[in-house]
Amino acid sequence: MAADASGKMLVVYYSLTGNTAGVARDIAGLARADIEVLRDFDREPPLGALAYIKAALDALRGRPGKLGSIACDPRNYALVVIGTPVWVGRMSPAVRAYLERYRDYLPHVAFFVTSGDTDASKVVGPMEAILRHKAEALTGFNAKELADPRVRSDRIATFVQALRQREGFFPGVTRTGAVLS
């Protein structure tokens, strides 16, 4: 089935400790997008110390998580925005599982990443490799940036503005080549 052309946007995210969830909610609120929360049955909070080690090992080894039920069919959206925390320099296993399961239904994606202090651009290569194409846009937030309300809201606004300007997602609006951080 072809991707939907209505301009609807879906924000999909995984979050263990709330950072990615907060950014996802802000993006979805600003963009008036639907939202899909990924659950990973391999690690249901609260996590003990061993579960954190397993989480890190799974991310390192590229092991997909065990996804809970999915509510929104990505084929109904013109653009799917996917958010993940960085684990040992990698995407989270839940997001890996989502990308692997739906890669044929995700022709237009944008990514956002939250981390302690890792450049988002270092994480997205393997995410794009699963999809076999590039993301339309990317942004990232480290711990310092997440804690700064102004940096955080400015960056989210810039990201959403750039998504809106992607030709075809919002009919009548043309691409401006906005630079994303």
Ligand SMILES: Cc1cc2nc3c(=O)[nH]c(=O)nc-3n(C[C@H](O)[C@H](O)[C@H](O)COP(=O)(O)O)c2cc1C
């Ligand atoms: C298992 C694990 C591994 C992590 N590895 C990294 C890392 O390699 N680099 C980094 O900058 N932050 C790392 N972090 C920090 C998270 O990326 C960061 O706190 C993120 O914002 C958490 O998002 P969340 O609250 O949505 O789960 C790691 C956190 C966990 C739990």
